[in-house]
Amino acid sequence: MKLGVLCSGGDSPGMNAAIRGAVLRAVDVHGFEMIGFMDGWRGFHEGDWIALDRPAVRGLSPLGGVILGTSRVPPFAGRPGEEIDLSDFRARYDAYGLDGFLLIGGNGTQTVASILSDHGVPTIGLPKTIDNDLSATDYTFGFDTAVSIAAEAIDRLRTTGDSHRRCMVLEVMGRDAGWIALHAGMAGGAQVSLLPEFPETLEQVCEWVTSVRDRGRSSLVVVAEGFRLDGAAVTREGLDGFGRPRLGGVAEVLAPLIEAETGIETRATVLGHVQRGGSPTAFDRVLATRTGIAAADAALAESWGTMAALQGDQITMVPLADAVGRLKTVPADRYAEARLNFG
Numbered sequence: 319m320k321l322g323v324l325c326s327g328g329d330s331p332g333m334n335a336a337i338r339g340a341v342l343r344a345v346d347v348h349g350f351e352m353i354g355f356m357d358g359w360r361g362f363h364e365g366d367w368i369a370l371d372r373p374a375v376r377g378l379s380p381l382g383g384v385i386l387g388t389s390r391v392p393p394f395a396g397r398p399g400e401e402i403d404l405s406d407f408r409a410r411y412d413a414y415g416l417d418g419f420l421l422i423g424g425n426g427t428q429t430v431a432s433i434l435s436d437h438g439v440p441t442i443g444l445p446k447t448i449d450n451d452l453s454a455t456d457y458t459f460g461f462d463t464a465v466s467i468a469a470e471a472i473d474r475l476r477t478t479g480d481s482h483r484r485c486m487v488l489e490v491m492g493r494d495a496g497w498i499a500l501h502a503g504m505a506g507g508a509q510v511s512l513l514p515e516f517p518e519t520l521e522q523v524c525e526w527v528t529s530v531r532d533r534g535r536s537s538l539v540v541v542a543e544g545f546r547l548d549g550a551a552v553t554r555e556g557l558d559g560f561g562r563p564r565l566g567g568v569a570e571v572l573a574p575l576i577e578a579e580t581g582i583e584t585r586a587t588v589l590g591h592v593q594r595g596g597s598p599t600a601f602d603r604v605l606a607t608r609t610g611i612a613a614a615d616a617a618l619a620e621s622w623g624t625m626a627a628l629q630g631d632q633i634t635m636v637p638l639a640d641a642v643g644r645l646k647t648v649p650a651d652r653y654a655e656a657r658l659n660f661g
């Protein structure tokens with residue numbers, strides 16, 4: 319069997335470990351051939367690929383980023399929901415002599431995996447995203463690393479904020495789901511965590527910040543980039559590779575408003591892509607490796623149209639259809655649990 323692997327969407331710490339896990343199992347144990355396409359679908363379209371064997375994946379587990387590169391280049395023409403013509407795609411697929419795809423990516427990539435699978439292209443999904451917003455899986459690799467980095471940032475902002483009796487606002491990633499803000503905020507003891515799913519008013523945020531000051535402390539406010547202050551998300555100029563508005567900058571909007579409203583000196587920090595960089599945590603390395611192994615085993619079993627999901631402590635192959643179409647956002651009870659201690 320010959321498998322093609324590629325990464326699509328933003329990178330996520332653990333992608334290298336997932337490729338290594340898949341190669342060690344598929345090539346070394348099952349005797350498959352594997353090739354990796356460079357920069358996502360660009361490599362597939364342009365014939366840019368490398369052979370993946372044991373030497374090619376040596377020492378990859380602790381390595382951040384991804385050796386194959388990743389991109390938001392579309393797999394085929396046509397916007398979501400439109401009728402698609404896969405004839406060119408199929409011709410390429412056949413020319414490579416592939417028997418199946420392993421697609422490493424988030425919600426968008428798994429949607430593509432599902433579409434391909436529905437059109438008879440044998441495909442298996444490996445879920446990744448630091449946002450942890452994919453349905454049908456408990457955690458995606460990259461999330462734990464991002465939370466650890468964000469929690470460390472909170473710890474560091476806390477000491478300088480306390481020294482100056484300032485309110486510190488930290489912006490973390492999270493386009494539609496606030497998992498990073500929720501977990502990092504809880505780990506770092508933030509006084510307020512603001513998530514895309516649960517709009518709050520400026521008045522409420524300032525009430526929390528003031529009550530913290532009134533008991534002699536300085537506030538640490540974590541805000542997800544997709545948080546909707548008084549109903550609207552803050553966007554930057556331009557669009558991302560998928561034509562969506564680029565998010566980011568809500569902390570820089572929020573901080574002066576808090577300062578003006580409360581009279582407390584306030585500073586903003588946007589953590590940005592630091593959250594996606596560097597070596598994955600041990601948890602993410604293990605999750606990614608097991609995801610790769612499970613995907614290779616699923617290819618052997620020809621369980622196409624499935625995704626390697628973490629459910630409890632087991633990696634389970636679930637139908638791709640269960641994973642896509644609906645984001646896994648933070649449920650109201652998880653937010654309520656944290657919100658009771660805000661301020």
Ligand SMILES: Nc1ncnc2c1ncn2[C@@H]1O[C@H](COP(=O)(O)OP(=O)(O)OP(=O)(O)O)[C@@H](O)[C@H]1O
Binds near residue numbers: 392393428
């Ligand atoms: N419904 C769709 N139809 C066709 N192509 C799609 C669809 N959804 C996503 N894609 C393609 O897949 C790429 C990857 O999707 P996306 O940019 O959402 O990343 P992702 O896999 O969700 O990872 P991230 O966590 O970074 O968002 C898109 O840039 C686009 O080219």
Ligand SMILES: O=P(O)(O)OC[C@H]1O[C@](O)(CO)[C@@H](O)[C@@H]1O
Binds near residue numbers: 447
């Ligand atoms: O790398 P880019 O294109 O700036 O993407 C940033 C986006 O990717 C993610 O990290 C993962 O989806 C989001 O949290 C964020 O909005």
Ligand SMILES: [Mg+2]
Binds near residue numbers: 424425
């Ligand atoms: Mg996406």
